[in-house]
Amino acid sequence: MFIRDNLGTGNSWGMGVTVPGANGAGVLGAGAHDIQVQGNLAMMSEDPFDMDGGDYDLDGDPTGPFPAMQWTVQKFKLTDARLDTAEHARQALIIYDAALRQVTSARADVGAVQSRFESVIANIDIAAENMAASRSRIVDADYAVETAKLAKQQILQDAGTAMLAQAHSVVAEQALALLKDV
Secondary structure (H helix, E strand, O other): OOOEEOOOOOOOOEEEEEEOOOOOOEEOOOOOOOOOOOOOOOOOOOOOOEEEEEEEEEOEOOOOOOOEEEOOOOOOOOOOOOOHHHHHHHHHHHHHHHHHHHHHHHHHHHHHHHHHHHHHHHHHHHHEEEEEEEHHHHHHHHHHHHHHHHHHHHHHHHHHHHHHHHHOOOOOOHHHHHHOOO
């Protein structure tokens, strides 16, 4: 298996893999660039790198080439940066720049989501205001109808009272006939 970097330096190095045997021991090494992997592999650059090669599966049986893949580093460890040499400082700057780009990208994503939430909240506020205005118009219309009915009933009652007051001079049947017509 080989790891080839795409940082423009053209450096490639071989990597030997020992699969766990009967006693469960296993090693992953790369000559002077030893790597010990226990779940995560940290790369020093955000630039993509290729990983290809390999002629054996985990059982040791010969297989075709391991499919070539392009990987992109997702996490950076800023706490392990060393600044004792110019090369280490350059590598630290690469890591810090990549982390800053990720933070900026994450902030942009959060800002976009926040903007969408603000739009939804504004739409809900407008809908609530429109609903309150509609309710007010309905209540006003109902109030106007009921007020008109009340005024009509009061006029009829006042007319009836006035007729009954005059009824003392008129025969009772004539008063009832007048009320019947109203």
